[in-house]
Amino acid sequence: MEIPVTTTLWAKDCIERGLKNNRLDALPLAGAPIQAASGLSARFSASLTSACIEELRFQCSSCATLIAYCQALVDLLSPALEDRPRPPSLAVLIASVEGVPPYRHDRAAIALGAYRALYFNLQQKLEHP
């Protein structure tokens, strides 16, 4: 299921929730960590029930913007977790979070790459149980 650009989140709200959620322990199914040349990194993890995602979490570097984008992904995807949502496009993720200056949009790519890594592992697990 593709996430449409109908949800708008504010960076400051995502940072507020993300700072807390970033400290939660990783869940059993984790994607490979993604690290950018800047040194910033992110990783998503999930818990599963049957073939559905029950919960989504992330751990990332302590960059406010990166935390905001990781939390935004959780916010965008959580309503549809049971459908195993495909990663949104980079443009969708960037458009969904208001208040981020353009030169910080690269953090969205890190967050998205991390979710894609989890999604890949999820697909592998379902195809080869």
Add this chain to the structure above:
Amino acid sequence: MKVAYIFASQRHTVSYVLGRMILPQLEAKRHGVEVVGMFFFEDNNYVLVDGDVIGQRLKKVAEEQNILLMGCDQCCYEREIADRLIPGVPIGCFPDLYGALATNMPDQVITL
């Protein structure tokens, strides 16, 4: 001597200390030291919003004298001004500040 200023307190710091002391001295090139950077916390970030009167003067001096200006990213996000700052003025946190100053390190960092 090279210094960097961190505007941290909420005590008339921008309109008075910066606006009436530091900035006029920099404009007149008689501040006394070389300022390599300024970092802004909390409400002090409002001076960096595009169109701010003091901010406009600050940006001009910063360009002329190679002074780094940076706003605290979390403070700017909280105030919903991160994407409304003077063009060319970035937001960031300590790693970004130290990285940006790495090639022009201050001898002293002064917190106001």
